[in-house]
Amino acid sequence: MGKQILLADIDKPGLDRLEVYRRLGGYKALEKALEMEPSAVIDEVKASGLRGRGGAGFPTGMKWSFVPRNTGKPTYLLCNADESEPGTFKDRLLLERNPHALIEGMAIAAYALDCHLSYIYMRGEFGFLIKPINRALGEAYAAGILGPSVLGKDYALDMYLHLGQGAYICGEETSLIESLEGYRGYPRIKPPFPAVSGFLSSPTVVNNVETLAALPWIIENGAAAYAAIGTEKSKGTKLFSVSGHINKPGVYEVDLGYPLLDFINHECGGMANGRQLKAVIPGGSSVPVLRADECDGVLLDYESLAKAGTMLGSGGFIVFDDTVKMPELLSVIADFYAHESCGQCTPCREGTGWAAKVLHNLIAGKGKKTDIDLLLKICDLMEGKTICPLADADVMPIRSFVTKYRDEFEALCTS
Amino acid sequence: MIEFSEEAMREYQKILSRYPEKRAAVLPVLTLAQQEFGWISEEVAEYVGSLMDYPPADMKSVSSFYVLLRQKPVGKYHLEICRNVSCWLRGATGCMNEAKRLLGVEAQEVTADGLFSWDFTECLASCGTAVAMQVGNRYFEDLTPEKMGAVIEQLRKESAG
Numbered sequence: 053m054g055k056q057i058l059l060a061d062i063d064k065p066g067l068d069r070l071e072v073y074r075r076l077g078g079y080k081a082l083e084k085a086l087e088m089e090p091s092a093v094i095d096e097v098k099a100s101g102l103r104g105r106g107g108a109g110f111p112t113g114m115k116w117s118f119v120p121r122n123t124g125k126p127t128y129l130l131c132n133a134d135e136s137e138p139g140t141f142k143d144r145l146l147l148e149r150n151p152h153a154l155i156e157g158m159a160i161a162a163y164a165l166d167c168h169l170s171y172i173y174m175r176g177e178f179g180f181l182i183k184p185i186n187r188a189l190g191e192a193y194a195a196g197i198l199g200p201s202v203l204g205k206d207y208a209l210d211m212y213l214h215l216g217q218g219a220y221i222c223g224e225e226t227s228l229i230e231s232l233e234g235y236r237g238y239p240r241i242k243p244p245f246p247a248v249s250g251f252l253s254s255p256t257v258v259n260n261v262e263t264l265a266a267l268p269w270i271i272e273n274g275a276a277a278y279a280a281i282g283t284e285k286s287k288g289t290k291l292f293s294v295s296g297h298i299n300k301p302g303v304y305e306v307d308l309g310y311p312l313l314d315f316i317n318h319e320c321g322g323m324a325n326g327r328q329l330k331a332v333i334p335g336g337s338s339v340p341v342l343r344a345d346e347c348d349g350v351l352l353d354y355e356s357l358a359k360a361g362t363m364l365g366s367g368g369f370i371v372f373d374d375t376v377k378m379p380e381l382l383s384v385i386a387d388f389y390a391h392e393s394c395g396q397c398t399p400c401r402e403g404t405g406w407a408a409k410v411l412h413n414l415i416a417g418k419g420k421k422t423d424i425d426l427l428l429k430i431c432d433l434m435e436g437k438t439i440c441p442l443a444d445a446d447v448m449p450i451r452s453f454v455t456k457y458r459d460e461f462e463a464l465c466t467s
Numbered sequence: 468m469i470e471f472s473e474e475a476m477r478e479y480q481k482i483l484s485r486y487p488e489k490r491a492a493v494l495p496v497l498t499l500a501q502q503e504f505g506w507i508s509e510e511v512a513e514y515v516g517s518l519m520d521y522p523p524a525d526m527k528s529v530s531s532f533y534v535l536l537r538q539k540p541v542g543k544y545h546l547e548i549c550r551n552v553s554c555w556l557r558g559a560t561g562c563m564n565e566a567k568r569l570l571g572v573e574a575q576e577v578t579a580d581g582l583f584s585w586d587f588t589e590c591l592a593s594c595g596t597a598v599a600m601q602v603g604n605r606y607f608e609d610l611t612p613e614k615m616g617a618v619i620e621q622l623r624k625e626s627a628g
Contacts, residue, residue, distance in 0.1 A: 126487070138551045141592040169487065176498070176535045177591055179604030212485045217494060218534030220589060234493030236532035252488060293594060295553040301595035337552055370552055370594070384555045388589055394532075 057269045057278075057289050058262065059305040062149050068184060070191035073152040079197060081268035085160045086205045093164035097267065099275035101287025106132055106223070106260030107336065107366045109354050116257060118247035119165055125254040127167040130232065131158055132260050133174035134216050134223040137336035138388060139368025142291035142303045143261035147174070147181050150265065151188035155211065157264035159202060160271055162209050165257055169210050173228050176217040185213050220392040224440050225258035226250075227394065238396045239440035262291055282308035286353035290364065296371040297324045308353040315352060316371060327373035335365025337385045338445030340452035361452070378457040379464055382449060383411040389446035400443035403434040407450055414464045421465045427454050469514040475503050479518070489519060497530050506537035534588070542577045542584035544622045547601040548610075550587040553594035561612035562598050563587060569619055582626055583619070 066072035073079070085093050098113025119127055131154065135143040146154060154172070162170050174181065189211060192198045200208045214232060216222050222231045226240035229250050250256025266288065270278045279287045286308035292315070295301045299321030306315065316322065316329065323329055329344040334352070340362040342350070350360045357364045372381070390408040395401045407430045413419045431451045434443040454461060471479055482495045496515055497507060504511050512527040519526075530536040537545075546566055550559050563574075566585040570578055577584045593599030596608035600618075607618055 135592050136590055138590040139553060139594050140590075141594050144592040175592075176533075177588075177601055179601075180606060182604070210485075214485075215495065215498060216533070217498060217536050219532060231494065232491060233488075234490035234529065236529055252491075295594035295597065296556055303595070333552075368594070372556075376556070381552070381555075384550070384552055388551055391589065 056305055058146065058150075058153075058265055058291055059303070062145070067150055068148070068152070068188060070152060070188070070195060073150075077272070078152055078268070079156055079203070081271040082156050082159050082163075082197070083203055085163055085271050086203060086207065090164045090166060093160065093271070096271060096275045097164070100270045100278040101275075101282070101285075102263065102266055102270060102278065103286070103354065104260055105262035105266070105290060105367075107137060107338070109364060112259065112263055115247060115259075116161070116165060118245060119255045119257060120248060121166065123255060126169060127165050127255040127257070128251045129158060129162045129165060129167045129170040130225075130228060130251065130256060130258045131170070131172040131264055132223060132225065132228060132258050133172050133178070134220075134228060135261070135366075136175055136220040136223050137338065137366040137368050138385070139293060139295060139333060139336050139370045140366040141293045141295075142367065144178065144181075145291075145303045146261050146265050147178065147185065151185050152192070153265040153268060154261055155188060155192050155197070157267035158211060159197065159209060160267045161257070161259060161264060162211075163202070163207060165255075167257075168208050171212050171214045171232065173214050173216060173222070173232060175222075176215045179215075182213065182215070189213065219394075220388075221394045221440070221442060224442070227440065228258060229256060236394070238394055239442075241439050283351070283353050283355070285355050286364075290352070290367050292352070292367040292369045294320050294369045294371070297327060297373040297376070298322075298371045299324050306352055309356070310352045312350045312352055313347050315369075316347075320371070323371070323373050325373070327375065329371065330374045330376055331372045331378070333368070333370045333372075333449075335363045336368035337370075337388065338441075338448055339363040339365045340448045341456065343456050363448075378453050378460045379411065379415055382453040383408070383415055385449045386411050386446065389442065393442060394440075397438040397440075397443070399434045399437045400446070403430050403443060404446050406430055407446065414461060417464060417466065419465050420467050421462060423465070424454060424458065424461045469504060469510045471499075471503060471514075471518075475499060490521075493519065493521070493526070493529055494533070497526065497536055501536055506540050507531075539575070540577060541575075543582050543626060544584075544602050546583065546585035546619075547588035548585065549589065549591045549593065549597070549599045549601075551590040554590075554597040554599055557597040558611055559587075559598045562600070562610050562615055565612045565615040566619075569616055582623065 094116050102112045103109040219237050221227045222237040227237040231237040246256040289305050292304045332342050354364045386408040390404040393400050393404045431447040435447045486492045507530040513523040516523040516526045570583050574586045591599045598610040600607045
């Protein structure tokens with residue numbers, strides 16, 4: 053299983069150094085891109101079928117094509133390195149081991165977008181990566197890959213590291229932009245979309261680390277080669293971050309369309325301690341949970357997981373055995389959203405906190421059966437009624453857990 | 468007297484040069500101020516405000532949105548233990564209870580010697596190496612309640628020598 057695009061060289065010692073990265077073929081794709089027309093680069097990315105790997109899965113080439121040209125305003129490229137979706141740790145791996153793939157991907161994207169100033173917005177908790185990323189950027193500047201004349205061409209690009217300071221919501225693209233502008237990270241209503249009006253009211257593209265890191269391979273090998281992998285609508289490979297009650301946790305690169313149960317049992321080594329699979333969250337805590345008996349025939353791609361009532365999301369793949377208590381697990385998740393709600397929209401600010409309290413009450417044995425319906429009612433009050441999807445990200449786990457494991461919630465009730 | 472050192476001033480100028488508008492430098496400057504002064508007190512917010520020409524309340528407001536910008540003092544080693552899904556599965560609660568027991572303080576309280584404080588935090592992107600804990604710019608991973616004592620001692624030794 054698995055074309056190794058993103059993880060091909062990930063274990064090679066010194067990959068994070070320019071000399072090694074170049075020796076392994078690095079920055080040839082950028083050279084090639086700079087010989088193409090920017091519009092041709094956009095077309096290539098469109099044809100590849102690459103979709104946003106942060107969680108939303110929006111076609112990358114299409115997002116780029118929304119950027120208007122010749123507005124007189126600068127265009128900005130922002131790398132979303134704010135990886136904070138529970139269960140997800142694949143961007144961290146790329147940042148840690150292969151920063152030059154990100155820098156090269158960003159340079160390719162920036163060139164295509166006629167962008168001359170770009171930022172890597174990295175979560176502040178990745179403090180241990182500040183020096184390594186800045187070192188990689190320094191290497192790129194020293195080698196003329198960044199700066200006034202990229203690889204000797206008439207194209208200037210600056211790229212800087214910008215640190216978040218602890219806020220899950222800043223992984224939402226408009227919140228990221230708002231935070232980058234120097235404010236509390238409140239998401240913005242869309243439209244206008246960032247492509248038209250984002251950072252400093254200028255055209256802005258926000259792309260995830262994994263999305264950008266895939267670009268060098270796509271340019272080097274061609275869109276058709278990328279599109280030959282995966283399924284009809286889910287092209288290419290995706291990094292899955294595997295954790296939970298599994299024998300071999302870690303980051304895996306999967307050809308999209310690979311069977312979910314095979315992935316658990318073969319690649320990931322099966323359930324730890326020989327226990328039975330009870331549930332799986334395939335795409336980060338924000339997606340609906342899948343019961344073990346719902347996994348048959350499900351494939352790891354956008355469409356199959358959506359058809360199964362869940363989502364590919366960030367690929368934060370958490371596996372649970374039969375020792376897990378679903379109400380307690382849901383309470384951990386609900387506390388997260390209550391904590392991370394930015395507070396801007398009343399349904400989310402109040403709803404996430406309310407749901408968390410109801411769950412605490414239930415688990416303490418002080419709840420009633422009507423509290424279970426109350427949880428579902430709170431979901432209805434939140435869903436689709438907010439500026440950003442954080443409320444929906446709370447609704448999906450709550451609704452799926454309560455619906456699929458209702459008996460466990462009822463067992464906690466006094467009446 | 469709250470004031471940037473010469474070195475911090477140089478860093479401040481470097482930060483400003485990276486952004487097309489001064490406002491975009493606010494978060495990095497607040498971060499620099501915390502590195503210099505330990506936490507974002509009213510005085511620090513006033514200083515940053517006067518430096519950048521923004522109201523102190525504005526600077527305090529921005530800083531209070533972000534968990535890593537401390538609104539009260541923390542220990543030299545602030546143990547932030549992930550409480551989220553994969554770490555919870557692997558004993559995060561036990562690790563937090565051990566931190567509380569060994570340090571003798573509640574969450575967010577600082578030990579009398581100023582060395583330690585602890586709190587929960589959310590997903591640190593270490594799910595495959597749970598339980599994870601952040602201390603300043605470092606991660607400690609594959610933690611168990613049993614290992615907490617050794618980690619705390621290691622940090623105590625570091626501080627001494």
